[in-house]
Amino acid sequence: MAKQETLVSGMAGRYAQALFDLAHETSTTDEVAADLATFAGLLAESEDLRDFVRSPVFSAEEQVKVLTALLDRASIGGTTAKFLKLVAAKRRLFAINDMIRDFNVLYDHARGLSRASVTVAEPLKDEHVEALKSALAAIAGSDRVEVSVKVDPTIIGGLIVQLGSRMVDGSLKTKLNSIRARMKEVG
Numbered sequence: 001m002a003k004q005e006t007l008v009s010g011m012a013g014r015y016a017q018a019l020f021d022l023a024h025e026t027s028t029t030d031e032v033a034a035d036l037a038t039f040a041g042l043l044a045e046s047e048d049l050r051d052f053v054r055s056p057v058f059s060a061e062e063q064v065k066v067l068t069a070l071l072d073r074a075s076i077g078g079t080t081a082k083f084l085k086l087v088a089a090k091r092r093l094f095a096i097n098d099m100i101r102d103f104n105v106l107y108d109h110a111r112g113l114s115r116a117s118v119t120v121a122e123p124l125k126d127e128h129v130e131a132l133k134s135a136l137a138a139i140a141g142s143d144r145v146e147v148s149v150k151v152d153p154t155i156i157g158g159l160i161v162q163l164g165s166r167m168v169d170g171s172l173k174t175k176l177n178s179i180r181a182r183m184k185e186v187g
Contacts, residue, residue, distance in 0.1 A: 007109055008102040012095045016102030019083050024110070028079050032108050035080035042074060043097065053093045063088040105164075111179045112143030119160040119171070121148045136163055 008016050023032040043050055052058065052066065083184045087093050103134050108115060116136050118124075124132070129147060136145040140163055155171035 003172075005104050010098075011092065012098035013102045015087065015092065015095075015099045016106060019079070019099070020103055020106040020110075022083075026079060029079065029107060029110065032080050033104070035076045035078070035104055035141055038074055038076055039071075039080070039084065040097070040100050044069070053096055056094075060089050062090050063093055067093075109142075114140040114142040114145045114163060116140075116145050116147045116161060117150065117162040118147055118162075119155060121151070121153055121154050121155050121157050121159075121172075123151055124149055131149065136161070171175075 008014075010153065017030065020029070023029040043053070049070075052063070058066075064085050068081075069082055071077065071084065076084070084093075084096070087096060087099065092099075114136065118132065129149065133145045133147055137143070145163075155173045156176070157172035158170040158175070160169045160171050160174075161167070
């Protein structure tokens with residue numbers, strides 16, 4: 001338990017930790033994760049909904065009322081619906097994206113999953129992606145790693161890896177910029 005508490009922090013982290021603990025106790029973590037993903041999808045699709053959850057103009061009662069109707073339409077119920085309504089009632093709906101992100105961090109950790117983002121100059125072969133996954137799994141100390149690969153030719157060569165909160169920039173572009181900055185200091 002103590003290790004999970006270090007995974008998330010701040011107000012959003014406390015709410016996410018509480019939701020995760022409740023979902024774990026009631027054996028509904030998969031259901032809650034799916035419902036949160038549905039709600040996150042609704043937020044991503046609708047600018048009006050994003051404005052609504054961030055707006056301080058609406059009272060807590062108005063937010064709960066609108067949220068109740070929205071959750072019913074989206075078939076989100078149970079623990080997730082109660083949590084979202086509580087967040088609205090406590091006037092914390094503006095931070096729901098951070099809460100969902102932090103819940104997913106806890107959920108992934110509980111399943112032994114780490115996520116990494118890798119930026120490369122040109123597409124990787126399948127065997128290179130698999131080698132990268134196994135190396136990152138060893139570093140993360142997790143059972144498996146999901147890697148999302150982004151191709152960005154402007155980094156020239158090398159790669160940029162973000163694994164959780166850690167980031168390693170081994171791109172040629174960064175190395176060249178570093179050399180350029182040191183040369184300016186000398187000359």
